Amino acid sequence: MQQKWDVFYEKFITYDGWVTVVDGLKATLQIAVLGLLIGIVLGTLIAAVKVMPKTNIVTKIFSVICDIYVGFFRGTPIVVQLLIGYFVLFPALDVQIEAINAAIVIFGMNSGAYISEIMRSGIQSVDGGQLEAARAVGLSFSVSMIKVVIPQAIKNILPTLGNEFIVLIKETSVASFITVVDLTKAFKDIGSSNYEYIIPYLMLAAIYLVLVMIITLGVKLLERRLARVDRGR
Amino acid sequence: MIEVVNLKKVYGKLTVLDNICETINEGEKVAVIGPSGSGKSTFLRCLNCLEDPTSGSIFFEGKDLADIRVDINLSRRHIGMVFQQFNLFNNKTVLQNVSLAPILVAKQNRRIALRKNIANGFFNLFRKKKAAKLPLQDKKAIKEEATKNAMRLLERIGLADKAGCYPSTLSGGQKQRIAIVRALAMNPKVMLFDEPTSALDPEMVGEVLDLIKQVADEGMTMVIVTHEMGFAREVADRVMFMDKGQIIEQGPPAELFGNPKHPRLVEFLSKVL
Ligand SMILES: Nc1ncnc2c1ncn2[C@@H]1O[C@H](COP(=O)(O)OP(=O)(O)OP(=O)(O)O)[C@@H](O)[C@H]1O
Ligand SMILES: [Mg+2]
Numbered sequence: 001m002q003q004k005w006d007v008f009y010e011k012f013i014t015y016d017g018w019v020t021v022v023d024g025l026k027a028t029l030q031i032a033v034l035g036l037l038i039g040i041v042l043g044t045l046i047a048a049v050k051v052m053p054k055t056n057i058v059t060k061i062f063s064v065i066c067d068i069y070v071g072f073f074r075g076t077p078i079v080v081q082l083l084i085g086y087f088v089l090f091p092a093l094d095v096q097i098e099a100i101n102a103a104i105v106i107f108g109m110n111s112g113a114y115i116s117e118i119m120r121s122g123i124q125s126v127d128g129g130q131l132e133a134a135r136a137v138g139l140s141f142s143v144s145m146i147k148v149v150i151p152q153a154i155k156n157i158l159p160t161l162g163n164e165f166i167v168l169i170k171e172t173s174v175a176s177f178i179t180v181v182d183l184t185k186a187f188k189d190i191g192s193s194n195y196e197y198i199i200p201y202l203m204l205a206a207i208y209l210v211l212v213m214i215i216t217l218g219v220k221l222l223e224r225r226l227a228r229v230d231r232g233r
Numbered sequence: 234m235i236e237v238v239n240l241k242k243v244y245g246k247l248t249v250l251d252n253i254c255e256t257i258n259e260g261e262k263v264a265v266i267g268p269s270g271s272g273k274s275t276f277l278r279c280l281n282c283l284e285d286p287t288s289g290s291i292f293f294e295g296k297d298l299a300d301i302r303v304d305i306n307l308s309r310r311h312i313g314m315v316f317q318q319f320n321l322f323n324n325k326t327v328l329q330n331v332s333l334a335p336i337l338v339a340k341q342n343r344r345i346a347l348r349k350n351i352a353n354g355f356f357n358l359f360r361k362k363k364a365a366k367l368p369l370q371d372k373k374a375i376k377e378e379a380t381k382n383a384m385r386l387l388e389r390i391g392l393a394d395k396a397g398c399y400p401s402t403l404s405g406g407q408k409q410r411i412a413i414v415r416a417l418a419m420n421p422k423v424m425l426f427d428e429p430t431s432a433l434d435p436e437m438v439g440e441v442l443d444l445i446k447q448v449a450d451e452g453m454t455m456v457i458v459t460h461e462m463g464f465a466r467e468v469a470d471r472v473m474f475m476d477k478g479q480i481i482e483q484g485p486p487a488e489l490f491g492n493p494k495h496p497r498l499v500e501f502l503s504k505v506l
Contacts, residue, residue: 132283133320133412137334137419138310147333151324 008190008199017190024186025207031103031182032169038108039168040161043115046070048145050116051123066116073113079174082106086178103175111168118160122153155226162219166212173208183207234259234423234454235280240289242275242478249275251478252289257423257456262449264465264486265458267475268501273458276475277425280456281305281312294422310338313416313424317431319408321400321415328396331383331415332376338419339375379418386414390444406437410444417448424448426457430464462505466490474498 011017046066054060073081085106090097097105126149134144154161176185187204191197235257242250249272257263265273278284280291282298282305291298293308321330346367353364387393390410400408409429416424429445430438442464449455449468459465465472466486473483474495482495490506493499 127318127320129316129318129320130322133314133316133322134334135306136281136283136309136312136314136316137416138306138308139334139337140306143337147337148322148324155324 004196004199007194007196011190011193017193020181020186020189021183024181024183027100027175027180028169028172028183030100031107031172031175031180032165034104035107035111035172036165036168038105039111039115039164040119042109042112043117043119044150046112046116047119047123048142048150050120052141070113070116073110078107078110078171079177081110082174082178099179100175102178103172103180107168107172107175111164114164114167115161118157118164119150119153122157122160123149125156126152158223158226159219162215165219166215169211169215170208234261234293235456236290236292237280238290238292240276240279240291241287242272242279242284243287249478250279250286253478253480255473255480257454259422259454260452262455262468262470263457264469264472265456265475266460266462266465266472266501271475272478273475274427277427277456277458280423280425281309281314283314310334310419311422313419313421315409315412315416315424315426315429317428319400319405319412319432321408321412323400326397326399327387327392327403327411328380328383330400330411331386331418332379334415335379335382335418336376339370339379340372343370343372343375383414383418386418387411390414404437405433406440409433409437409441413441413444413448421453423454423456426455426459428458428460430459430461460505462490462502474501476501 012021046069049059049062049066052059052063054063082103086097086099086102090102123145130148130152131144134148135141139147172182173184175182176188181189184204187200191200237253237255237257240250240253240255241248253276265276267273275284279286280293282291286299289299293312296303296308298305298308321327322333325333346369350366350369353366357363384393384396387396390413392407392411395403395407395411400411403411413429426445430441433441438461442461445455445457445464446468457465457469469486471483472486472489473480474489474497475481476497482489482493482498489498490502493502
């Protein structure tokens, strides 16, 4: 064991392996955080389309487009989406894009599909009287949603949204399929440089675990704060 | 003020409103009574198109609200509505509940004026007769004015000290009174009440009815769906009795309660009085 540790130490400190790891961590967090933000925006838009009263042909068409979108992203593996996006779609559209940015966009679109379902149930959990009251004072559907319904929906789904963030951060470990050097890839490289995998991989797991614990704690604190708002000042 | 022409509302096979024609005059206070399921709420909710009529027209200020080409949001700003379940915005403080819509509407109007000014600025280059610039209110002033007005309304109902609280901390009576001033903050021309006291504990009914009475005395046009016959008798100029989607008898309260003619009204009154 001592010898394994020495091998790892040499690679990690003496040969600056930690620099790659820090960069990898940065990439992982970037993909997860920005992906989540894109996902929330996309998911909210899709959910809004889905709960909109379908009175005319335009809203119906939008609704079908959203169904197809959600169906595709929930029905295929994220790795496949990454491969198609980075190696097929972006080149076909003649878009020059760095691998990490492609990963952010694709992970964002993917989580948007999941978050749309979460958001929809969140919106439906808000009492219908809230939207009615906002419409009755003359606010439009979209303003009513943005100012009154969606803030309450987000509060209701905060734990689930935190969960989605955790799933997302773990899923980013496949980003190296499109050449992104994320946390997983960084440790994998350290391991394969000298065929000693035990310590790098255990350390990798520990870092993911700590990240997830931090998020869990953050969501709990946020929830408690919002609950306080509800009780008064 | 509001003219209802051949209003029909159908859910599936159930006809809830059956060809209603009715006029509500300016300053009039109309009470709507009738058995449960007779279509009172649906009738009221059609007046501001919260429920889309299946057919027929609702004329308000010369516009047919049932026509989809009419911007319903503009008209609704002049029609206040108070719900049985209060429906205060749970994510907003008491003060924000009252000032939210006035602020948003004023800001929207400002944006529209701004856009017009920019367009006019461009077209004026080619015009002989220049279009005048529309005045723009300062954004901060909009908020200050709406907040001041909201505080004035809260003071009026004695709840100014609750301005910073969230609705979940209030009693039903307080919530409903705030819901009423939230509607008043838009300076409506008509107020619609759907059983405003039915969800209240008995000891809170009085404070809400008192406030409604005050608003009535100020000359507001009102349509009130209610089970409080005493209140209807006291406040209303006219009482409508609805049954099975039709208004089958109406008149001044003294007449309708004192000398009911239609057998179903007689039966209804014998049950509730
Ligand atoms: N969204 C809906 N879908 C189907 N049927 C409905 C809907 N809303 C109301 N109804 C039906 O329409 C009828 C009239 O309802 P409405 O709420 O207008 O009655 P109401 O006179 O206000 O009764 P209450 O005194 O109980 O409030 C009822 O039979 C009700 O079941
Ligand atoms: Mg009703």
